[in-house]
Amino acid sequence: MKRLETDECGFASALNAISGKWKMGILWEVTLRPRRFGELRRLLPGVSEKVLAQQLREMEADDLIRREVFPGAVQKVEYSATDFGRSLNEAVDALSRWGKAFEKRQERKAMVA
Amino acid sequence: MKRLETDECGFASALNAISGKWKMGILWEVTLRPRRFGELRRLLPGVSEKVLAQQLREMEADDLIRREVFPGAVQKVEYSATDFGRSLNEAVDALSRWGKAFEKRQERKAMVA
């Protein structure tokens, strides 16, 4: 992912962490419980393996999620939310509530039209 | 702008309102005081006239800003934030603060490396 110049703007920095089509979806899922790669594929219909792997790597590098490889004959990898990742979810909360209100407005407009 | 399917997810709805490279910058500027088209050009270095006009139209349609044409010999158009637009700025606040924290982490990582 190309990063924006943040020049001390918190919002731009936050965008650098959350921009990526599936990142917030991934974060949400791993917040609920640890998830395996294939599980996430199924939970996020439409995501490609390439992009899923890619965004998981970036989120790990950004310390939003943790990647754990479990020993054993069959490969097992689990992704879970870090405390910092959870804090992002909370920060996004106010915006989500605003989004709900926005959605309602849009629906009202669609009604009239 | 192509809109995402929101399927009752507030965050996705919010993204539909704020995605656009200059929208949050525009919103911020018109929140401080009403701004004219040329003024915004200067305040947002790098924005092209095409995209500025485009995003202003979309934000007007989304009720985030108000467009007022003033009568007179020379063209004068002013853009200002609606109450709803101001409420978006507030909703983004928590995320911006999170972004600040993220930025600090990134800087620390860059130090070590």
Next chain:
DNA sequence: AAAACCACTTACCTTGGGGTGAGCGCTTAC
């Protein structure tokens, strides 16, 4: 032996958001 699950990687292609530069109709300054 074949197919299917695991977690990926790699090469290739498509899409659309945004930049570039020119033009428009009008007015005011030099």
Next chain:
DNA sequence: GTAAGCGCTCACCCCAAGGTAAGTGGTTTT
């Protein structure tokens, strides 16, 4: 009379995010 400012629009181009499909190296099920 010409340049510069106002607020735009239009045709064209670029590029990076993301999708597609195939492959990899292992194991387990049938």
